[in-house]
Amino acid sequence: xxxxxxxxxxxxxxxxxxxxxxxxxxxxxxxxxxxxxxxxxxxxxxxxxxxxxxxxxxxxxxxxxxxxxxxxxxxxxxxxxxxxxxxxxxxxxxxxxxxxxxxxxxxxxxxxxxxxxxxxxxxxxxxxxxxxxxxxxxxxxxxxxxxxxxxxxxxxxxxxxxxxxxxxxxxxxxxxxxxxxxxxxxxxxxxxxxxxxxxxxxxxxxxxxxxxxxxxxxxxxxxxxxxxxxxxxxxxxxxxxxxxxxxxxxxxxxxxxxxxxxxxxxxxxxxxxxxxxxxxxxxxxxxxxxxxxxxxxxxxxxxxxxxxxxxxxxxxxxxxxxxxx
Ligand code: UFG
Numbered sequence: 001x002x003x004x005x006x007x008x009x010x011x012x013x014x015x016x017x018x019x020x021x022x023x024x025x026x027x028x029x030x031x032x033x034x035x036x037x038x039x040x041x042x043x044x045x046x047x048x049x050x051x052x053x054x055x056x057x058x059x060x061x062x063x064x065x066x067x068x069x070x071x072x073x074x075x076x077x078x079x080x081x082x083x084x085x086x087x088x089x090x091x092x093x094x095x096x097x098x099x100x101x102x103x104x105x106x107x108x109x110x111x112x113x114x115x116x117x118x119x120x121x122x123x124x125x126x127x128x129x130x131x132x133x134x135x136x137x138x139x140x141x142x143x144x145x146x147x148x149x150x151x152x153x154x155x156x157x158x159x160x161x162x163x164x165x166x167x168x169x170x171x172x173x174x175x176x177x178x179x180x181x182x183x184x185x186x187x188x189x190x191x192x193x194x195x196x197x198x199x200x201x202x203x204x205x206x207x208x209x210x211x212x213x214x215x216x217x218x219x220x221x222x223x224x225x226x227x228x229x230x231x232x233x234x235x236x237x238x239x240x241x242x243x244x245x246x247x248x249x250x251x252x253x254x255x256x257x258x259x260x261x262x263x264x265x266x267x268x269x270x271x272x273x274x275x276x277x278x279x280x281x282x283x284x285x286x287x288x289x290x291x292x293x294x295x296x297x298x299x300x301x302x303x304x305x306x307x308x309x310x311x312x313x314x315x316x317x318x319x320x321x322x323x324x325x
Pocket of ligand 1: 077078079117118119141169170171186187188189191203204205206207217218219253276279283
């Protein structure tokens with residue numbers, strides 16, 4: 001297949017590009033390199049530097065490439081930042097996404113795999129979270145992803161767009177080549193590993209008084225390679241609609257820190273800090289649909305394996321990717 005992939009210099013996009021190239025697919029990455037890294041774009045892919053907030057570059061690229069399908073990652077993805085600056089999220093994630101949709105319609109490309117999130121559900125009333133739960137996002141990030149899902153769904157009815165919404169839980173882990181390097185880093189596992197690397201003295205634990213067994217928040221940590229494989233399965237099959245991607249098992253912040261202590265052999269001091277606004281106590285995926293329909297099965301569901309892969313990447317790249325743009 002010939003795939004146009006937006007956001008291939010980011011964390012999930014880089015690994016998906018790598019796996020698509022491994023499988024012999026032709027990949028064109030469209031990316032503005034604003035938050036990603038040129039070094040994270042697999043050299044077997046062709047990189048087109050462009051910004052989705054402008055309508056022309058993506059339309060021209062789509063017309064020139066004539067891809068069989070599009071995989072859309074490019075977006076801002078920080079919940080806290082979205083609360084501070086909602087417009088920024090709607091302009092980039094919705095505005096940019098609509099330019100992409102318009103380019104699809106203009107070129108006649110039907111299939112799009114869209115990087116969505118469990119944040120579109122907001123605070124779930126029941127666990128595990130299945131795809132039929134109401135979508136009531138509690139922050140502009142989740143809302144922006146839901147808005148693009150909605151636009152794609154209407155154009156599915158109207159003009160036969162074939163969208164797949166992959167709603168990720170907590171992406172983590174790494175391959176040998178590509179890993180997680182955000183600035184600033186807000187995610188739990190890389191922040192814990194920075195302590196093990198001696199780059200920060202202690203990791204903050206945002207709240208230990210949640211209604212969970214050890215009082216810390218529970219999340220469903222899904223390996224980046226398993227996420228990437230789900231995209232490939234969704235590309236290869238005649239499917240549309242939403243799929244939750246998680247392991248179905250939740251781990252608390254405390255359990256993640258314990259796993260990091262075991263894998264790294266480092267004490268990893270913590271300091272208990274106030275709750276982070278907007279953090280739900282527990283988010284765990286019901287991912288039976290992805291297993292049943294896509295034939296997807298997470299290979300790296302064990303937390304220690306996930307942490308070990310992340311740890312190997314961070315040890316090999318203690319400063320992340322060299323040349324940040
Ligand atoms: N946490 C800490 N200390 C840290 C970092 C995080 O205690 O230094 C805690 C958080 O409070 C949370 C858990 O660890 O309870 C996981 O936090 P992350 O920031 O790693 O991930 P989130 O669950 O907040 O966010 C993830 C994705 C988002 C997505 C969101 C959906 O990164 O893109 O899930 O809720 F929107």
